[in-house]
Amino acid sequence: YEFTRAITRRPGQSITRGLRAVDTGAPDLDLMLAHHADYVATLREAGATVTELPPLEDFPDALFVEDTALCLPEGAVLMRPGAPSRLGEVAHMAPVLRDLYADVRVIEGPGFIEGGDILTTGREVLVGRSARTDAAGVAELATILKDWGRPLREVATPPGVLHFKTDCSLLDGETVLSTERLAASGCFEGYRVILTADGEEAAANAIRFNRFVLMAAGFPATAERLRRAGYEVREIGNSECAKLDGGMSCLSLRL
Numbered sequence: 001y002e003f004t005r006a007i008t009r010r011p012g013q014s015i016t017r018g019l020r021a022v023d024t025g026a027p028d029l030d031l032m033l034a035h036h037a038d039y040v041a042t043l044r045e046a047g048a049t050v051t052e053l054p055p056l057e058d059f060p061d062a063l064f065v066e067d068t069a070l071c072l073p074e075g076a077v078l079m080r081p082g083a084p085s086r087l088g089e090v091a092h093m094a095p096v097l098r099d100l101y102a103d104v105r106v107i108e109g110p111g112f113i114e115g116g117d118i119l120t121t122g123r124e125v126l127v128g129r130s131a132r133t134d135a136a137g138v139a140e141l142a143t144i145l146k147d148w149g150r151p152l153r154e155v156a157t158p159p160g161v162l163h164f165k166t167d168c169s170l171l172d173g174e175t176v177l178s179t180e181r182l183a184a185s186g187c188f189e190g191y192r193v194i195l196t197a198d199g200e201e202a203a204a205n206a207i208r209f210n211r212f213v214l215m216a217a218g219f220p221a222t223a224e225r226l227r228r229a230g231y232e233v234r235e236i237g238n239s240e241c242a243k244l245d246g247g248m249s250c251l252s253l254r255l
């Protein structure tokens, strides 16, 4: 959770065509841009050098850059998104990461895996199988991580939940924020777990970036739990990304 850099991509006009599980109305681009600017400013305040990539109008979900890659100190791994409309985003992220990393690996397929299903903790890399991430994708990542001496543990994303990290985030080396439904699966045994408050499951997708925990605004009970546990919480508007099932982690690659 200590980083020097973040990569983001601004949303474009095409966000109205972004993928969503349930249609709750079109996202408002101006409001989304304002929230995005706040997100980037907060990362900068936390000490990040932020690369802001331009919108990709052909890829409505491209602002959710996290799904295109896994960034580790050892190198980067380009993902293979399970959503067909998102597969082409990776080619746009590849040159950005090749400029920053000497070692860039590629998930070649036939499996699929998205960054939103990957939680890197101090001791292991947890990968949740989901509608976007299959066994072959996980196996290919495991082979790459083995080269880097990083253990991978496969876990399950709760049914109906988009990504593993829709329901959890890393708060520090051994602490996670999790929904109750995910923690009940037992996947965080051995970790300290802070649960989201009842009815605030959507607060689980947060990020720890240096001294701050960035979380979506509007979840006061969970924010209070985090503050009481000693974390410095920054709340960022997320109403528009939430309409596309996106949250704090999806909006950046952190390295």
Ligand code: CIR
Binding pocket: 018, 019, 020, 061, 064, 066, 067, 083, 086, 115, 116, 117, 162, 163, 165, 166, 244, 245, 246, 247, 249, 250
């Ligand atoms: C999608 O369905 O792919 C986007 N609308 C949302 C992606 C969210 N990404 C993430 O949780 N890492």
